[in-house]
Amino acid sequence: MEKESRHSLQAVVDFYLAIATVRHDGVKEHSVRVATLAAKAAVKLKLDARAAYVAGILHDVGKIALPCHLFDGHEITDEEYADVKNHVRLGFEVLKGKYLFTGLVAGFHHALGKSGYGLSIKDFPEDLSLDTVKKILDIAALIAICDYADAATTRSTIIKNGATGTSLREALEKKYPNSILEIDTVLKLI
Numbered sequence: 001m002e003k004e005s006r007h008s009l010q011a012v013v014d015f016y017l018a019i020a021t022v023r024h025d026g027v028k029e030h031s032v033r034v035a036t037l038a039a040k041a042a043v044k045l046k047l048d049a050r051a052a053y054v055a056g057i058l059h060d061v062g063k064i065a066l067p068c069h070l071f072d073g074h075e076i077t078d079e080e081y082a083d084v085k086n087h088v089r090l091g092f093e094v095l096k097g098k099y100l101f102t103g104l105v106a107g108f109h110h111a112l113g114k115s116g117y118g119l120s121i122k123d124f125p126e127d128l129s130l131d132t133v134k135k136i137l138d139i140a141a142l143i144a145i146c147d148y149a150d151a152a153t154t155r156s157t158i159i160k161n162g163a164t165g166t167s168l169r170e171a172l173e174k175k176y177p178n179s180i181l182e183i184d185t186v187l188k189l190i
């Protein structure tokens, strides 16, 4: 995040929100809710709130490159779900050139839980410091939890691979067993 120009990153955020509003309004609303929740939780967890907010806004940026009908709220088929999964790598590809930190968070936001998908450890550039890798994974985990919580509380369609018939806390703790503090923090905010 440090090396990513705040000025130009804000321009990307503004442009993305404008495009998402006309293309996938539901995705835009979701992204704003995730970003707001993640930033509030980051403050409590002493993480970088600005990085969390920007990553929250842009975590699903790859969806812009996918057909709108995939996000119109209908219950998607397994075939459509396979297409939807591409949004993480597309998001990484879109951002990695100038905004590597945010791009890696976008690429990892579905990769950390059980039955995850997206980037793998091999996608981290070799010259990235361990400290930066940790910061990326901390923000990615927080975005993942906020993302799941928002989807579970606002979407009427079934979350694929999610635990049904259990509470949100149980579902989150099952999916992200190494992030209990983060889950607790997020659930207190919603």
Ligand SMILES: [Fe+2]
Binding pocket: 059, 060, 087, 109, 110, 147
């Ligand atoms: Fe996503």
Ligand SMILES: [Fe+2]
Binding pocket: 030, 034, 059, 060, 147
């Ligand atoms: Fe999302």
